[in-house]
Amino acid sequence: MSFLVNLALGLLFGTGLVVSGMADPAKVLNFLDLFGTWDPSLAFVMGGAVVVAFIGYRLVLRRDAPVVGKTFHLPTRSDIDARIVAGPAIFGIGWGLGGFCPGPALAAIGLGATGTLAFVPAMILGMWAARLLAEKRA
Amino acid sequence: MTEFTPWASLIGGAMIGLSAVLLMLWEGRIAGISGIAGRLLPPYRDGAFLSRLGFIGGIVAAPLLISLASGTPVSQTISSNVPLMIVAGLLVGFGSVWGNGCTSGHGVCGLSRLSPRSIVATATFMATAFITVFVVRHVIGG
Numbered sequence: 001m002s003f004l005v006n007l008a009l010g011l012l013f014g015t016g017l018v019v020s021g022m023a024d025p026a027k028v029l030n031f032l033d034l035f036g037t038w039d040p041s042l043a044f045v046m047g048g049a050v051v052v053a054f055i056g057y058r059l060v061l062r063r064d065a066p067v068v069g070k071t072f073h074l075p076t077r078s079d080i081d082a083r084i085v086a087g088p089a090i091f092g093i094g095w096g097l098g099g100f101c102p103g104p105a106l107a108a109i110g111l112g113a114t115g116t117l118a119f120v121p122a123m124i125l126g127m128w129a130a131r132l133l134a135e136k137r138a
Numbered sequence: 139m140t141e142f143t144p145w146a147s148l149i150g151g152a153m154i155g156l157s158a159v160l161l162m163l164w165e166g167r168i169a170g171i172s173g174i175a176g177r178l179l180p181p182y183r184d185g186a187f188l189s190r191l192g193f194i195g196g197i198v199a200a201p202l203l204i205s206l207a208s209g210t211p212v213s214q215t216i217s218s219n220v221p222l223m224i225v226a227g228l229l230v231g232f233g234s235v236w237g238n239g240c241t242s243g244h245g246v247c248g249l250s251r252l253s254p255r256s257i258v259a260t261a262t263f264m265a266t267a268f269i270t271v272f273v274v275r276h277v278i279g280g
Contacts, residue, residue, distance in 0.1 A: 016153030
């Protein structure tokens with residue numbers, strides 16, 4: 001059951017990526033190109049998503065528990081450590097080079113472009129390396 | 139140049155936000171793609187593997203279904219510079235998991251929760267992404 005619900009939510013998320021233009025690296029890179037061919041569209045993607053989530057989370061979190069499971073799994077940390085700066089700094093460089101962040105890269109797999117097929121396995125390898133390194137240090 | 143699409147982007151963004159809200163309602167989890175995808179690989183710490191597989195499966199399937207339904211392929215312009223895309227992929231994968239989140243987990247879910255860590259993370263990746271594109275297009279590219 002959870003598999004099917006998640007499949008439907010993933011479809012909604014993926015459709016949002018396509019409709020919004022976020023799934024097209026050219027659009028992402030133009031958003032990031034403030035001093036060139038700037039396309040402000042992605043600010044609207046972020047705005048739309050954050051407004052809906054800001055209101056929706058407040059409604060959902062009034063409940064004692066989610067529909068399945070006993071508790072909400074919310075991040076509780078609020079400290080600013082080196083990793084919360086270094087990780088995003090590295091991620092941002094990769095995002096600026098390729099125009100892909102993880103969601104749009106996964107959404108692009110089935111379309112089979114050469115750049116995607118180079119990017120996604122490297123991304124998965126990078127994710128795995130970071131996870132193993134983090135667990136080793138913990 | 140890409141066309142400025144405020145309405146489509148707003149609507150698509152709202153769909154992403156709605157998906158995140160419904161995932162929180164259903165099983166109480168943050169819709170962070172790097173977290174979900176990263177945990178599809180071993181070691182497995184909880185019993186949420188099938189949920190994660192479903193969510194990622196939906197994201198992968200969405201553009202294909204849209205292409206089928208509309209009869210026109212989803213348009214994308216992607217660099218075919220393989221070494222560049224491999225380096226970019228490694229940085230995105232490593233950085234997003236090392237920093238506990240990417241555009242979705244920090245940028246959408248974290249900002250909506252007014253998390254200080256997510257605000258720092260989002261400001262940082264936006265800054266390095268802007269700088270990277272500036273260097274690639276205007277310093278190196280000239």
